[in-house]
Amino acid sequence: MGFLMKKHWQRRHLMEAFMKFIMRVSLVIVAGALGLILWIVIVRGLPALSWAMVTKIPEGGYYMGKGGGILNAILGSLYLASGGTLLAMIFSVPIAMYLKTYLGDSKWGHYVRLSLDVLWGIPSIVYGAFGFTLMIALGMRASLLAGIVILALIELPIMTRAMDEVIRRMPVDLEHAALALGSTKFEVALRVVTRQMLPGITTAILLGLGRGIGDAASVLFTAGYTDRIPTSLMRPTASLPLAVFFQLGSPYPEVQQRGYAAALILTIIVLVVSLGSRWLSARLNKYTIK
Amino acid sequence: MDAHIQVKNLNVYYGKQQALKDVNIEIPKNQITVIMGPSGCGKTTLLKTFNRFLELSDGTQLTGEVLVDGQNIYGREVDVTEVRKVVGLLAQRPSPLPMSIYDNVAYGMHIHKMKKDRKEYKDAVRHYLEIAGLWEEVHKRLHDPATSLSIGQQQRLCLARGLAVEPVIILGDEPTSALDPISSQNIESRLLDLKQQYTTVIVTHTLRQAKRLADYVIYMYLGEVIEAAPAHEVFTNPQHERTKQYLEGLF
Amino acid sequence: MSQSDKINTPQTVTKTTGRVIRPVAVSRARQNSFARRTFFGFTLLPVFLILIVTIALLVRSWPILNAYPLSDLLFGDVWKPTDGQFGFRPFILGTFWVTVVGVVLSVPPCLLASIYLAEYAHARLRSIAKPVLDLLAAIPPVVYGVWGLLAIVPFVDKVLAPLSDRWLGSVSIFAVNQPTGFGILAAGLVLAVMIAPLIISVMYEIFSTVPNDLRHASLAVGATQWQTIRNIVLPQVAPGILAAIVLGASRALGETIAVLMVVGNIPQIPTSIFDSAYPLPALIANNYGEMMSIPLYDAALLSAALVLLVVILIFNILSIIILQRMMRQKWAS
Structure with a gap:
């Protein structure tokens, strides 16, 4: 008694093959988009990229094609992003710890996570407008400080949730063991959780930095733009995304070219940060209990 | 012996770890074969090679042959869905699909377009629910969600669902381990009723169940088949020291 | 805990x-x-x-x-701040069109790609896909804008517009009235790529909430994988898929710089996807902080931000509640 197990092509098999095919195509399209973006930015940015671009500030007539570079924007972005990340850290670490040690998966835990996720979804242009109204109310002008504060607000939910996701996977046993030994919850938070949080914190910092360097709409109103390297928190500062944006708006082809080069610099920084966070968190994860 | 399933030189690897070592066995037709052995010995792995479920997990490798009615189910031209239609599976935990009781039983028949019209489907659903001994309990609420049934009823529903695609072999992966004693007994007596028409292969970790059900016994240890023989021989006069120890150890 | x-x-x-x-x-x-x-x-x-x-x-x-009454602001057609006319309708419609085009272009490939990653792909492909998505998500908006300017706008202008003009010109939403390449379609294409990483990773998470037992139950009776996905997995995750789409839409709604660079920024009521438009975020970014002497101008722009915020909050809260609930069920089981 033999059973016909040979494949005879029914409709469902054709369907299976067809769906698999278009799924693969979709995946290739998405991956291809990434490749295309990098390709275009490299091909168009590389010719204009020069040593002067990254070591000099704009000289007179820079925006009409004369010499100089965008060191002001590169440094400005680094100041803005690291300031914002540092400020966001101060708040996000305790929030993530509180979420873990006190709220856990309780109802309040869900509310806080919900509000963090909602904050994450608020567009940076709204933060920018909000920041600007705040500055008017306080009588402040566009400055490095204002940019840092707004970037910190934007980065706060991203960083907190990143940490939260990492420490959530921390085994409860470990915590209970510490509690059983007579530690208070605060001590548990401080010792056990911080150690476990290390990969979470590094991931969060790098995520925050990446977001902070790339964000344009929020710093547009709050940090302003200047050709000088900021010397004080109260001075306005340039930023890379805006350097790209403004230079592309120029009618001079040389300046547009440098806009592409600035975009390449920005992309390289962000990719290094993003790849770095992968590498670091993979390394750090080895030393924690899963 | 009229062998229904023949396993030849079967080796299975999970990554680098070998889970089955050179398995050569024959499983008799229309009898209940019980695979037993200590946990981690490869019982379930062996069972999963019979309906090609092993390939659902990443990183498994298989060499050798599994012949059903003389045909290698790992052959190149073989349609895996056809294999799974012929070789039904009763899982460890009952897994009702998120649909009504009726649709659960009809699911496989619809998948294979086995019936012509509604009436035929209806009759078939009734037929298989009767075989699974569930009809009396559920005929008034066929369109309730399957999850509203008790665990024991769910497992019988899964049996009906599996039988509805007209398999010739039924695999059971510790099919009663999640059930209460009465439900377990119910499933066991279904399996005994069905053994005239189906070749049944059950994995179990309880020796009592093996003794109640088995016509043929396969004893495994660390990925190897130690002993494979008719049940009365294994239970009364085991040939191997390990089998003997296992049988004694659990009493 | x-x-x-x-x-x-x-x-x-x-x-x-x-x-x-x-x-x-x-x-x-x-x-x-x-x-x-x-x-x-x-x-x-x-x-x-x-x-x-x-x-x-x-x-x-x-x-x-x-x-002004709210309806005048939201549905007014004329935007002339110097004359005291603040009609948001062109901007709201611009936002709407750009978002819809972006989401419509993004969802089908994202859904298919996430199904492939969740249901078919081997561990190795998954471990490659994750960093690729992370990279895609990490690219700053302004770089997407540069890409749009250099690749998408010419592509729309030189390829899509002539094609559409030839074959679909009689359908008004595909008519090419302003052949520059800048417009809703270009912005939609850029947005589609920008929101793809978010949509794919949320959908992927959602697929992983379906217990494997269900898939196995379906495969065990001889269903093909696609039949299993179609009949068992997709009905289970439908609310989550919807939530992922809404989340993607809310991200698209608020995107500023990248859209602003390719959308044309002409305050008009668009009738075709090849038309230029002027979405709300672009309006705010281009004008806020300038001409503050015009009465109510500043308040008008902030109310635009408020409208945007309220819509995005509603979208976000709804979708996140659905997603959190689905994730919780996964942890519970």
Whole structure:
């Protein structure tokens, strides 16, 4: 008694093959988009990229094609992003710890996570407008400080949730063991959780930095733009995304070219940060209990 | 012996770890074969090679042959869905699909377009629910969600669902381990009723169940088949020291 | 977690120390409760932040909301701040079109790609796909804008517009009225790529909430994988898929710089996907902080931000609640 197990092509098999095919195509399209973006930015940015671009500030007539570079924007972005990340850290670490040690998966835990996720979804242009109204109310002008504060607000939910996701996977046993030994919850938070949080914190910092360097709409109103390297928190500062944006708006082809080069610099920084966070968190994860 | 399933030189690897070592066995037709052995010995792995479920997990490798009615189910031209239609599976935990009781039983028949019209489907659903001994309990609420049934009823529903695609072999992966004693007994007596028409292969970790059900016994240890023989021989006069120890150890 | 909460509140610590008050234990307990209160304060921050942002925008846009009926603002066609006319309709429609085109272009490939990653792909492909998606998500908006300017706008202008003009020109939404390449389609294409990583990773997470037992039950009766996905998996995750789409849409709604660079920025009521448009975020970015002397101008722009915020909050809250619920079910099971 033999059973016909040979494949005879029914409709469902054709369907299976067809769906698999278009799924693969979709995946290739998405991956291809990434490749295309990098390709275009490299091909168009590389010719204009020069040593002067990254070591000099704009000289007179820079925006009409004369010499100089965008060191002001590169440094400005680094100041803005690291300031914002540092400020966001101060708040996000305790929030993530509180979420873990006190709220856990309780109802309040869900509310806080919900509000963090909602904050994450608020567009940076709204933060920018909000920041600007705040500055008017306080009588402040566009400055490095204002940019840092707004970037910190934007980065706060991203960083907190990143940490939260990492420490959530921390085994409860470990915590209970510490509690059983007579530690208070605060001590548990401080010792056990911080150690476990290390990969979470590094991931969060790098995520925050990446977001902070790339964000344009929020710093547009709050940090302003200047050709000088900021010397004080109260001075306005340039930023890379805006350097790209403004230079592309120029009618001079040389300046547009440098806009592409600035975009390449920005992309390289962000990719290094993003790849770095992968590498670091993979390394750090080895030393924690899963 | 009229062998229904023949396993030849079967080796299975999970990554680098070998889970089955050179398995050569024959499983008799229309009898209940019980695979037993200590946990981690490869019982379930062996069972999963019979309906090609092993390939659902990443990183498994298989060499050798599994012949059903003389045909290698790992052959190149073989349609895996056809294999799974012929070789039904009763899982460890009952897994009702998120649909009504009726649709659960009809699911496989619809998948294979086995019936012509509604009436035929209806009759078939009734037929298989009767075989699974569930009809009396559920005929008034066929369109309730399957999850509203008790665990024991769910497992019988899964049996009906599996039988509805007209398999010739039924695999059971510790099919009663999640059930209460009465439900377990119910499933066991279904399996005994069905053994005239189906070749049944059950994995179990309880020796009592093996003794109640088995016509043929396969004893495994660390990925190897130690002993494979008719049940009365294994239970009364085991040939191997390990089998003997296992049988004694659990009493 | 809540269990341990009960076991180890500071009260129990003091109780167990009994009558002999041990100063160290007390100070530790105090430290604990102080820390808890401080941490709690920090934790309220995100909740308050949402409220503060909303209220601040509401207060600042109050003058214009007071001066004009809301319907005039939302449905008014004319935007002439110097004449005191503040009709948002062209901008709202611009936002709507750009978002819809972006989502419509993005969802089908994203859904298919996420199904492939969740249901078919081997571990190795998954481990490659994750970093690729992360990279795609990390690319700054302005770089997407540059890409749009250099690749998408010419592509729309040189390839898509002529094609559409030839074959679909009689259908009004595909008519090419302003052949520049800048417009809704270009912005939609850029947005489609920008929101793809978010949509794919959320959908992928959602697919992983379906227990494998269900898939196996279907495969065990001889269903093909696609039949299993179609009949079992997709119905289970449908709400989550919808939530992922809404989340993607809300991301697209608020995108500013990248859209602004390719959309044309002409305040008109679009009739075709090849038309230029002027979405709300672009309006705010281009004009805010300038010409503050025009009465109510500043309030008008902030009310635009408020409208945007409210819509995005609604979208976000709805989708995140659905997603959180689905994830919780996964952890519970």
